[in-house]
Amino acid sequence: MSSNPDAKLDAYWMPFTANRQFKQAPRLITGADGMYFTDDKGRQVLDGIAGLWCVNAGHNRPRIVEAIQKQAAELDFAPPFQMAHPKAFELAERLIELTPAGLNKAFFTNSGSEAVETALKMAIAYHRVRGEGARTRLIGRERGYHGVNFGGISVGGMVGNRKMFGTMLSGVDHIRHTHDPARNAFSKGQPAYGAEFANDLENLIALHDASTIAAVIVEPIAGSTGVLIPPQGYLQRLREICDKHGILLIFDEVITGFGRTGNPFAAQTFGVTPDLMTVAKGLTNGCVPMGAVFAKQFIHDAFMQGPEHLIEFFHGYTYSAHPLACAAALGTLDTYTEDGLLTRASEMQGYFAEALHSLKGEPNVIDIRNMGLVGGCELAPLPGEPGKRGFSVFLDCWEKGVLVRTTGDTVALSPPLIIEKQHIDHIIDTVRGALKRAA
Secondary structure: OOOOOOHHHOOOOOOOOOHHHHHHOOOOEEEEEEOEEEEOOOOEEEEOOHHHHOOOOOEOOHHHHHHHHHHHHHOOOOOOOOOOOHHHHHHHHHHHOOOOOOEEEEEEEOOHHHHHHHHHHHHHHHHHHOOOOOOOEEEEEOOOOOOOOHHHHHHOOOHHHHOOOOOOOOOEEEEOOOOOHHHHOOOOOOOOOOHHHHHHHHHHHHHHOHHHEEEEEEOOOEOOOOOEOOOOOHHHHHHHHHHHHOOEEEEEOOOOOOOOOOOOOHHHHHOOOOOEEEEOHHHOOOOOOOEEEEEEHHHHHHHOOOOOOOOOOOOOOOOOOOHHHHHHHHHHHHHHHHHOOOOHHHHHHHHHHHHHHOOOOOOOEEEEEEEOOEEEEEEOOEOOEOOHHHHHHHHHHHHOOEEOEEEOOEEEEOOOOOOOHHHHHHHHHHHHHHHHHHO
8 A cells, every 4th residue: 555645546547637636635525415515524515517517407316316226126237239128218208209309219328429429420321321422521610529539529629629639530620619709798698690600511511512521510509618609590500501412410419408408408499400419418417327319210211221130220339228327317307397497497597697697897707608507607818827717716616615617717607407596696606706816
């Protein structure tokens, strides 16, 4: 045994974490209930980010806990290849009752990253089985986040996630992001300006030709890059261009799915239905890893050809539709339904917006963005030290008993959908104090 008093922290290489900083002053969570975490010192910490955009129903919900416990004792695992278990079918049926019309096939994965890889493979294979095998090119967006697997970082546009990992997938291009603070700073809800950014897609089609392009993937709200809300008309224009050229449109709703924008899915909030849609996080309230891809009927049906004994789509995971994950998801859907959580953000968004935008005028605040129960407060970076000011605000809030998330110098908020007005006030007041101290 090492004499290092912190040796117990040494073995774990932490994800997306400043490991050296963390291990000097660990932030350890030991329990959770409702709107609060408990840390290893016994403090109650208000959860301002729903764990990691995922605990939409709040923590320790009885229906979900009981469903997982019961399932573990009844059926711990069932092979998903050439076999299945009843809850997988039950869950798929329940989910397509919530999805936008036409998205009526569910393919299960274990994370948002896996859901993205699945959707990209579906898109390319769909064109191939239809005899358009030249359509292999994928179009993403600058500042987009689509998980951390090679497909996801290839179509993604966050430099820190890409620069270390070589050339990635070939045949990928990107349209511009929609962040336009010169015209849209401090917009409440959808910004008025920027629909024309979607016309970048026409430029790429002119460059590559539509006959080579399989799909376009975007987040309805770009979350991990700092909460970028789509300009009015932007997503509609993307849909029109994709339809015109026979290109599939993929929405990554891993963050926006399951009530975050005031509807079950952001596609419904914005009135635009994609051809493929990825989800995860809120699917199980974060309790058991799970993701899914929803596909339109015509995509599914294109694969259903050839001899019936042969596999139609050579893709899947050992843990696709895992029994515990399905049970957790069903318990989660019951909880959302009983508490009206899939539309609750529409009731709370006005109060949340006013509270969040009250930070305008605080030190170094250069933009505020919001939609439903998700918000971003962008700070001017310290000269030569990007991200440091945001990180100091994150640490300050943690010390004061509120968990927020920072991405670069943007403070991101995505609280559980059970949030009450007093919780919003507490979060915003804590952030306000941290901004003043970080000035």
